[in-house]
Amino acid sequence: MRGNLFAVAVNLVVLTVRSDRLHVLLIERGEQPFLGEWALPGGFVRPDEDLVHTASRRLGEETGADTGDAVLGHLEQLASYAAPDRDPRGRVLSVGYLAFVPDMPEPTPGGGASASAWFPLDRVPALAFDHKQILEDGVERAKSKLEYTTLAASFCPSEFTVTDLRRVYEAVWGSSLDPRNFQRKVTSTADFLVPTPQLVTGGRGRPPRLFRRGPATALHPPMLRESNRAAERPLS
Amino acid sequence: MRGNLFAVAVNLVVLTVRSDRLHVLLIERGEQPFLGEWALPGGFVRPDEDLVHTASRRLGEETGADTGDAVLGHLEQLASYAAPDRDPRGRVLSVGYLAFVPDMPEPTPGGGASASAWFPLDRVPALAFDHKQILEDGVERAKSKLEYTTLAASFCPSEFTVTDLRRVYEAVWGSSLDPRNFQRKVTSTADFLVPTPQLVTGGRGRPPRLFRRGPATALHPPMLRESNRAAERPLS
DNA sequence: TCAAAAGTGTTACAAGTACACCCATGA
DNA sequence: TCATGGGTGTACTTGTAACACTTTTGA
Numbered sequence: 001m002r003g004n005l006f007a008v009a010v011n012l013v014v015l016t017v018r019s020d021r022l023h024v025l026l027i028e029r030g031e032q033p034f035l036g037e038w039a040l041p042g043g044f045v046r047p048d049e050d051l052v053h054t055a056s057r058r059l060g061e062e063t064g065a066d067t068g069d070a071v072l073g074h075l076e077q078l079a080s081y082a083a084p085d086r087d088p089r090g091r092v093l094s095v096g097y098l099a100f101v102p103d104m105p106e107p108t109p110g111g112g113a114s115a116s117a118w119f120p121l122d123r124v125p126a127l128a129f130d131h132k133q134i135l136e137d138g139v140e141r142a143k144s145k146l147e148y149t150t151l152a153a154s155f156c157p158s159e160f161t162v163t164d165l166r167r168v169y170e171a172v173w174g175s176s177l178d179p180r181n182f183q184r185k186v187t188s189t190a191d192f193l194v195p196t197p198q199l200v201t202g203g204r205g206r207p208p209r210l211f212r213r214g215p216a217t218a219l220h221p222p223m224l225r226e227s228n229r230a231a232e233r234p235l236s
Numbered sequence: 237m238r239g240n241l242f243a244v245a246v247n248l249v250v251l252t253v254r255s256d257r258l259h260v261l262l263i264e265r266g267e268q269p270f271l272g273e274w275a276l277p278g279g280f281v282r283p284d285e286d287l288v289h290t291a292s293r294r295l296g297e298e299t300g301a302d303t304g305d306a307v308l309g310h311l312e313q314l315a316s317y318a319a320p321d322r323d324p325r326g327r328v329l330s331v332g333y334l335a336f337v338p339d340m341p342e343p344t345p346g347g348g349a350s351a352s353a354w355f356p357l358d359r360v361p362a363l364a365f366d367h368k369q370i371l372e373d374g375v376e377r378a379k380s381k382l383e384y385t386t387l388a389a390s391f392c393p394s395e396f397t398v399t400d401l402r403r404v405y406e407a408v409w410g411s412s413l414d415p416r417n418f419q420r421k422v423t424s425t426a427d428f429l430v431p432t433p434q435l436v437t438g439g440r441g442r443p444p445r446l447f448r449r450g451p452a453t454a455l456h457p458p459m460l461r462e463s464n465r466a467a468e469r470p471l472s
Numbered sequence: 473t474c475a476a477a478a479g480t481g482t483t484a485c486a487a488g489t490a491c492a493c494c495c496a497t498g499a
Numbered sequence: 500t501c502a503t504g505g506g507t508g509t510a511c512t513t514g515t516a517a518c519a520c521t522t523t524t525g526a
Contacts, residue, residue, distance in 0.1 A: 004283045005241035008318065008329055047240045047327070048320045080316045080331050082244065084284045091283070093244055093329065095316050163505080181489065183506060199496095205504025206496040221487070222458075399478080417516065419479060435523095441477025442523040457514070479522070488513075495506070 006082070007092045010054045011042035011131065013078065013138030014063065014099040017155045017171045021120045022142075024135060025062060026127070027113035033088045034128035036114075040135065042094065043111045051077065055097040061110035063101055074100040074154035078138055086130050096134045098141055100154040146172055148222040150192050153213045161200060161208040162186060162193070173225050185223065191216035242318070243328045246290045247278035247367065249314065249374030250299065250335040253391050253407045257356045260371060261298060262363070263349035269324050270364035272350075276371065278330065279347045287313065291333040297346035299337055310336040310390035314374055322366050332370045334377055336390040382408055384458040386428050389449045397436060397444040398422060398429070409461050421459065427452035 014025035026038045041062045045054045056075060078096035086092065109116040119125070121139065126132075146152050146169055153160070155168045166182045186192055191214035199207035250261035262274045277298045281290045292311060314332035322328065345352040355361070357375065362368075382388050382405055389396070391404045402418045422428055427450035435443035 004243075004280065006244045006281075006329070007240075008242045008244075044240065045242075045318065050320065051316065051318045077315055079313055080287065082281065082287045082331075084286065093242070093287075095318075161505090178490075179504085180491080180506070185488085187506095201497080203504070204498060204502080206506075208505055221460075224457075224488080397478090414516075414518090415477085416479070416518080421515085423479095437524075439477070440475080440525060442479075444478055460515085473526105475524105475526085477522100477524085479520105481520075482518090484516080486513100486515075489511080491509090491511105493506105493508075495504105497503085497505100499500105499502085 004091070007087075007090065008045045008051075009042050009092055009094045010045060010051060010058060010097055011040040011094050011134055012055060012059055012062070012097050012099055013040060013135055014059065014101060015138070015142055015155075015172075016101050016103050016118065017168050018103050018118060020167050020171050022139075022171045022174075023118040023120055024124065024139075025107060026117060026119050026124070027062070027109055027111075028115040029112070029128060030109075030114035031112050037128045038119075038125045039128040040131045041111065041113065041116065045095075051095050052097075055095075055099075058111055059097075059099055059101075062107055062113075062116060063104060064108060072102055072154070072158060074151050078134070078141060081130055081134060083130065094129070094134070096138065098138045100142070100151060102155060102157045142172055143225070146223065147225060148219050150189075150213070150216050150219060153192075156213075159196060159198070159210045159212055161210060163208060165193075165211075169223070175225065189216065189219060190214075192219070240327070243323075243326065244281045244287075245278050245328055245330045246281060246287060246294060246333055247276040247330050247370055248291060248295055248298070248333050248335055249276060249371055250295065250337060251374070251378055251391075251408075252337050252339050252354065253404050254339050254354060256403050256407050258375075258407045258410075259354040259356055260360065260375075261343060262353060262355050262360070263298070263345055263347075264351040265348070265364060266345075266350035267348050273364045274355075274361045275364040276367045277347065277349065277352065281331075287331050288333075291331075291335075294347060295333075295335055295337075298343055298349075298352060299340060300344060308338055308390070308394060310387050314370070314377060317366055317370060319366065330365070330370070332374065334374045336378070336387060338391060338393045378408055379461070382459065383461060384455050386425075386449070386452050386455060389428075392449075395432060395434070395446045395448055397446060399444060401429075401447075405459070411461065425452065425455060426450075428455070 016023050027041045029035055029037055029039050041058055043058045076098050078098045080093055080095045082093040107116045152165055152168045156164055162183050166177055170176055193211040194214045196210045196212060198210045201207045252259050261277060263277045265271055265273055265275050277294060279294045312334050314334045316329055316331045318329040343352045388401055388404045392400055398419050402413055406412055429447040430450045432446045434446045437443045
């Protein structure tokens with residue numbers, strides 16, 4: 001076997017929707033290199049540890065929730081990054097992971113971080129290493145995954161309304177969707193949403209019904225974003 | 237930096253269409269471990285070499301064509317595999333790459349291989365390491381990429397007929413498509429196919445026109461495979 | 473002139489878009 | 500009772516499926 005060895009790290013693009021905007025979890029580095037700069041959470045893969053185990057462990061440490069195995073949330077491999085000069089310490093390969101989590105309290109930093117916080121995607125600071133690229137790849141993957149899977153529900157708590165789900169799509173895609181057609185589309189897709197007997201009272205209009213995730217994973221036919229069809233209609 | 241280091245390899249899922257069937261390029265290992273068994277072509281990443289450079293270099297060595305940079309063919313990263321026990325020599329992370337190449341002459345083995353050959357996908361022997369998994373992931377990725385991109389043309393030579401292109405879809409998906417509707421679909425997608433003035437004579441029927449690839453990369457709306465439509469209409 | 477493959481036209485149907493309209497609640 | 504958001508009905512439009520039909524060649 002060749003002698004050129006790599007350190008292998010995992011970096012997480014953890015996305016959530018807060019206040020109708022897509023946010024990413026960033027940590028402030030508590031050690032060299034890039035001490036004090038913002039970066040994606042991550043860590044080195046331990047001996048005898050599989051990649052997804054490292055990712056799920058670090059995700060739990062940063063968010064407090066065990067989102068890797070739980071019903072809520074979603075974790076998948078994104079891509080690997082190994083440019084020879086991407087880390088000043090030497091040859092480090094980073095495997096990017098993409099995570100969707102429901103909105104949760106402020107994070108508690110772990111794993112070599114001095115602070116951590118949720119950033120809206122249009123307010124992301126300069127990032128250490130090549131993490132800007134990893135983040136962009138993750139966001140692009142997230143946008144297209146919503147088109148042909150039911151993963152948007154991974155951003156929601158265990159029970160949610162159709163409007164909650166629509167706001168996830170609008171936040172991730174940055175465009176607005178027709179509430180009436182959206183309602184019909186998601187409620188008529190078999191096994192996507194399971195209705196509960198409960199309605200949410202206290203809001204302004206007619207109380208919406210609460211749903212749970214169904215067993216469906218794919219959306220056929222897909223939900224199309226604006227950009228696929230015609231000129232984009234910005235949200236705001 | 238931690239002391240647990242990995243060797244990093246690249247493994248290629250090289251697909252092509254020969255005789256209307258999807259084939260994968262396999263090598264017979266010329267060294268330990270798994271000496272004499274079939275495996276995906278690959279190799280270790282050299283110092284100062286980026287992942288895609290390793291992949292493109294090894295692809296060129298195995299096929300004789302420089303398909304990574306050329307107009308013909310396609311090369312993309314697939315996923316990384318790093319189970320602790322996947323290689324008996326120690327901790328080895330393998331980055332899978334997926335390549336589409338036009339049909340070409342028999343390959344010449346390189347890089348630690350004693351032989352290499354194209355195998356139809358339904359005649360693939362047992363594979364070394366976890367290469368069966370990598371191959372399955374690559375084939376599944378290929379199938380879905382044909383749905384929403386123009387990459388099917390990467391399997392064709394620089395000039396090809398609509399029927400050539402249709403046979404690519406049929407070989408990869410393992411299903412047959414209506415030649416008349418397929419014709420309309422691909423010729424009416426802007427910038428997918430650029431007509432040349434030439435017709436192919438010598439065949440049995442009306443001579444088909446030759447096309448080149450256009451600049452389009454995405455297919456909107458996507459080309460749907462049978463399985464997508466059948467799955468969505470179960471027992472009513 | 474016949475068989476075969478390329479390519480066009482047409483009808484039927486499925487799905488998405490746009491929007492009118494009704495429902496159920498809080499203020 | 501009005502404003503607000505949830506939810507349904509429906510005409511219009513786009514795209515696919517199925518298939519009849521014409522075109523252009525070799526045998």
